[in-house]
Amino acid sequence: MINGIVYSVVVPLYNEELVIDESYKRLKGVMDTTKENYEIIFINDGSADRTRDKVEKICKKDEKIKLVNFSRNFGHQAAITAGMDTALGDAVIVIDADLQDPPEVMLKMIKKWKEGYDVVYGKRVKREGETFFKKFTATMFYRLLKSMTTIDIPVDTGDFRLIDRKVRDALVSLPEKNRYVRGLVSWVGYKQTFVEFVRQERLAGETKYSLKKMMKLAFDGITSFSYKPLVIAGYFGSLTFIIGVLSLITVIIEGLVNNVNILNFGLLLAVNLIMFGLIFCGIGMMGQYIGRIFDESKCRPLYIIESKINYKRVDEKYEINS
Ligand code: UDP
Ligand code: MG
Numbered sequence: 153m154i155n156g157i158v159y160s161v162v163v164p165l166y167n168e169e170l171v172i173d174e175s176y177k178r179l180k181g182v183m184d185t186t187k188e189n190y191e192i193i194f195i196n197d198g199s200a201d202r203t204r205d206k207v208e209k210i211c212k213k214d215e216k217i218k219l220v221n222f223s224r225n226f227g228h229q230a231a232i233t234a235g236m237d238t239a240l241g242d243a244v245i246v247i248d249a250d251l252q253d254p255p256e257v258m259l260k261m262i263k264k265w266k267e268g269y270d271v272v273y274g275k276r277v278k279r280e281g282e283t284f285f286k287k288f289t290a291t292m293f294y295r296l297l298k299s300m301t302t303i304d305i306p307v308d309t310g311d312f313r314l315i316d317r318k319v320r321d322a323l324v325s326l327p328e329k330n331r332y333v334r335g336l337v338s339w340v341g342y343k344q345t346f347v348e349f350v351r352q353e354r355l356a357g358e359t360k361y362s363l364k365k366m367m368k369l370a371f372d373g374i375t376s377f378s379y380k381p382l383v384i385a386g387y388f389g390s391l392t393f394i395i396g397v398l399s400l401i402t403v404i405i406e407g408l409v410n411n412v413n414i415l416n417f418g419l420l421l422a423v424n425l426i427m428f429g430l431i432f433c434g435i436g437m438m439g440q441y442i443g444r445i446f447d448e449s450k451c452r453p454l455y456i457i458e459s460k461i462n463y464k465r466v467d468e469k470y471e472i473n474s
Contacts (some may be wrong), residue, residue, distance in 0.1 A: 162235030170356035198225035261314035270342035281353025379443030386436015393429025
């Protein structure tokens with residue numbers, strides 16, 4: 153425990169002047185019921201409205217509230233990363249400012265944490281007040297990502313979650329830049345569970361996730377956890393190559409059986425298919441290399457050790473990762 157703080161609540165803010173006062177009240181109300189020490193860290197992600205002034209006012213009267221101001225808008229994922237970086241609590245809870253994630257659900261997460269879970273994520277069973285487009289694209293994206301990766305990233309979950317300090321430490325140690333935090337939490341491992349909740353309508357204002365930002369997040373998710381898009385050309389190429397070879401065999405057999413000249417359109421097509429197949433296989437093969445280079449460049453550790461038994465301090469210097 154650092155400075156006696158048990159919980160750190162991390163709240164990213166981007167132009168949230170309409171919701172910040174109510175958000176603070178609800179978060180404080182819920183956290184006070186824990187009767188334990190906490191901090192609420194607001195990360196102002198380069199807001200252009202009065203968000204900063206409003207939080208500064210709150211900070212003056214309530215020392216449990218902390219504010220980090222970004223020099224410009226760096227994005228939601230950068231904001232929650234900064235929150236985790238500065239968090240002092242034994243458990244860190246990430247929650248949106250607009251009260252779409254009901255603060256009361258944090259208590260359920262805390263209960264699970266006290267039962268011994270290291271990650272408790274919020275699973276959205278229903279989404280209120282969001283457009284059909286948003287719900288549809290989100291549903292499709294989570295399933296697409298799941299089908300593309302070997303990491304078990306739970307579907308229908310955002311960044312609303314509680315993580316234990318050791319999970320926070322592991323996340324902070326990951327140096328990669330284009331972060332898809334909810335995927336990294338899955339990657340880190342430890343004992344994970346979920347609580348279900350109904351995602352509420354935004355308290356006020358509009359979504360700060362433009363289509364462009366949504367696309368960036370989606371591509372960060374896919375490129376961070378799958379290199380299938382890079383190697384897919386290889387599958388296509390193999391198929392084309394096999395069809396080409398079969399066509400060539402057919403053309404040759406036909407020529408021999410019917411005793412006709414095989415220099416025809418069929419031969420041309422077969423040769424083309426074989427050549428295209430080989431080219432796509434080559435691209436797919438390059439994808440395999442690029443994928444591995446990309447993995448290396450992310451500098452993720454090879455593994456994360458949860459605990460060790462019967463290791464004495466003296467043994468540790470023989471370990472590769474210590
Ligand atoms: N947010 C942020 N930076 C951004 C976009 C959003 O810090 O560039 C914050 C925003 O203030 C909110 C949370 O991230 O607290 C989620 O954003 P929003 O509610 O607009 O997204 P949605 O719920 O519509 O997906
Ligand atoms: Mg929202």
